[in-house]
Amino acid sequence: MADVSLNEIRKTFGAVEVIKGVDLDIKSGEFIVFVGPSGCGKSTLLRMIAGLEDITAGSLAIGGKDMTDEDPAKRGIAMVFQTYALYPHMTVRENMGFALRFAGMNKKEIETRVMEAARMLELEPYLDRKPKALSGGQRQRVAIGRAIVRHPDVFLFDEPLSNLDAELRVHMRAELSALHDRLKTTMIYVTHDQVEAMTLADRIVVLRGGKVEQIGTPLELFNTPANLFVAGFIGSPA
Ligand code: ADP
Ligand code: MG
Secondary structure (H helix, E strand, O other), rough: OOOOOEEEEEEEEEEEEEEEEEEEEEEOEEEEEEEOOOOOHHHHHHHHHOOOOOOOOOOOEEEOEEEEOOOOHHHHHEOOOOOOOOOOOOOOOHHHHHHHHOOOOOHHHHHHEEEEEHHHOOOOHHHOOHHHHHOOHHHHHHHHHHHHOOOOOEEEEEEEOOOHHHHHHHHHHHHHHHHHHHOOEEEEEOOOOHHHHHHOOOOEEEEEEEEEEEEEHHHHHHOHHHHHEEEEEEHOOO
């Protein structure tokens, strides 16, 4: 668990500023959801927190430590993407343990962590299968498992459910919620689906054109949207 603090974060690609000064204090253990229309900068913001994009200006702290220019591997974060390429030639067990093996962890500890994640995600029966012998939902659970085994302080999710069918999405949403209750890890979750945002978030950050429009609990945003954009996005009749 760790708190995450964004201070006047900006991102410029060429001459275009796509993140225009974002300030945000995320509490340790909080489930934060970024919502906003396509192209508003959700993924870019997440990738800057992960260290996959340089921060053009401003600063980032995780767990009270300045991480603005820190190596991604040293930030204590794990990220789950929408397209979660699993290694096709590896079993579920090997897919989940790979990053740990790569980092030089011993076999026994890797097995302990993989089993713990498999239990949590109900993947135990599938540990020896290859990805092609899994359903879409099971594959996405393996992708989440790969993040869990790293015992991160912060989980980042970029639209992790948007490739799944509607029924499975509802099911996985409940699983993610249960996972958060259990691990109490800080989670930063990107989606363009307002129902997903409303059900998962402790607080929602509404983004528009690289800026924060409003931050609040789902209820606050629903009852007192700051403007018509937020109202339209959250679906309040206001
Ligand atoms: P979202 O995830 O909210 O859909 P993105 O963060 O992917 O939005 O993109 C925000 C803006 O930044 C978009 O206008 C996009 O075209 C632009 N952008 C993202 N990545 C790059 C890049 N590597 N080079 C240039 N422009 C980019
Ligand atoms: Mg995106």
